[in-house]
Amino acid sequence: MILVVDSPKCNAARGLGRAHSFDGLLMSFLKLYARVLGLLGPEKWLAAGLALANVALAVSLFAEPMLFGKVIDQLSHSLSAGASLQWSGIGPWLAAWAAFGVFSIVAGVTVALHADRLAHRRRVVVMAGFFDHVLHLPMSFHASAHTGRLLKVMIEGASGMFGVWLSFFREHFAALVALVVLLPATLIVNWRLGSILLALVVILGFLMNIVLRKTETMQTAADVYSNDLAERCQTCSATCRRSRVLPAPTRRRARSRG
Secondary structure, eight states, rough: OOOOOOOOOHHHHHHHHHHHHHHHHHHOOOOOOHHHHTTTTTGHHHHHHHHHHHHHHHHHHHHHHHHHHHHHHHHHHHHHOOOOHHHHHHHHHHHHHHHHHHHHHHHHHHHHHHHOOOOOOHHHHHHHHHHHHTTTOOHHHHSSOOOHHHHHHHHHHHHHHHHHHHHIIIIHHHHIIIIIIIIIHHHHHHHHHHHHHHHHHHHHHHHHHHHHHHHHHHHHHHHHHHHHHHHHHHHHHHHHHHHOSOOOOOHHHHHOOO
8 A cells, every 4th residue: 555645845845856856957958058069169269250140140130120110210200290301310220220131131141151061060070979989989888789779879969969059059049148138128228018028038938948848758758769669670680681581470570569
């Protein structure tokens, strides 16, 4: 018989355990993220240049709608006053808005291009390093490890790091700058609309946290199944190559079912 005691102390202990597990998951995620970014060390100057370009891009995306608002204000004031439109008053704002728009387009394309090239280069280097590392491991490791699993780890790991590098320089860093620096600046410009925007960001972050945690759990189960499947397929293929004879139908069906 199992006795379940539900008391405030037990509930507090469960809540503390969940909090600790979440903190541990967050710290492991941050360490893993920093470790993946640390692999860009051989091309750190290009990575730093892309990071600075992301900062400039985030600032331009923040300034562009503000300048457009200034243009609209100048037009509305001129029309409400009944006076003729003076290009000397609206021209500088319009030119600045157009310049920031062109800069955002050019900077976005440039950052995307060089980030893609950097991620591809580092992906090839990481795959070569992993392959060389596996070849230098002792025979005892190769006797217990399966080639299909190792190949899957190499390909999916390199592809995952490629996605992290590409997303970091295309989206994540600019979004981080906007969240830490530019979002509080909106409270200075207009605290009413800035407060609404801040509340929406908090709600979106909470919902994304729930979705990502559930997705991570299900994706881990799917990865385990995929690794086992790759290992089984490689083992069956190697058996057929060595024996040069297909297994019996009953054995083939048993292996297919797992």
